[in-house]
Amino acid sequence: MIKRDFDLQKRWGKLLLALTEIFGKKPKDLNAVLFMIGVHELGKGPKHFSKEEKQDLMHIAICKVLSYSGFYELEGLDEEGWPHWKAVKKLPHFDMLEQEKLLQLHVLEYFEKEFDTEIK
Numbered sequence: 001m002i003k004r005d006f007d008l009q010k011r012w013g014k015l016l017l018a019l020t021e022i023f024g025k026k027p028k029d030l031n032a033v034l035f036m037i038g039v040h041e042l043g044k045g046p047k048h049f050s051k052e053e054k055q056d057l058m059h060i061a062i063c064k065v066l067s068y069s070g071f072y073e074l075e076g077l078d079e080e081g082w083p084h085w086k087a088v089k090k091l092p093h094f095d096m097l098e099q100e101k102l103l104q105l106h107v108l109e110y111f112e113k114e115f116d117t118e119i120k
Helices: 002-023 030-042 051-067 096-114
Strands: 072-077 083-087
Touching: 002 030, 002 096, 030 051, 030 096, 051 072, 051 083, 051 096
Parallel strands: none
Antiparallel strands: 072 083
16 A cells, blocks of 8 residues: 555656646646646647636546546537536545545546656
8 A cells, every 4th residue: 555655746746746847847746736637638739717617627637537437427618618527427535635636546547548648
């Protein structure tokens, strides 16, 4: 368990370093990375988003990354091009630390699948 946690943190650190090189600024936390994924998934490029839109972007990212384990399924896009997801499988009950680890693992998987980049 400790080795697995260490490996996850090592891979997470490498992802943050790669994102820092790409964007010139280190994402401060998991939420910042989820926001980036949400913007990417929306596909409209960087722009100013309202507080509500930022929350929606993070929701899009969470649904996208958790779709890899079958928790969410894309329903489609609304008239403004925003993706909508539906829950198809109940998420396990985790404490905050375990939730963060689950999301980190899926975020790493996202970058590996979407950008064909292996982060070891």
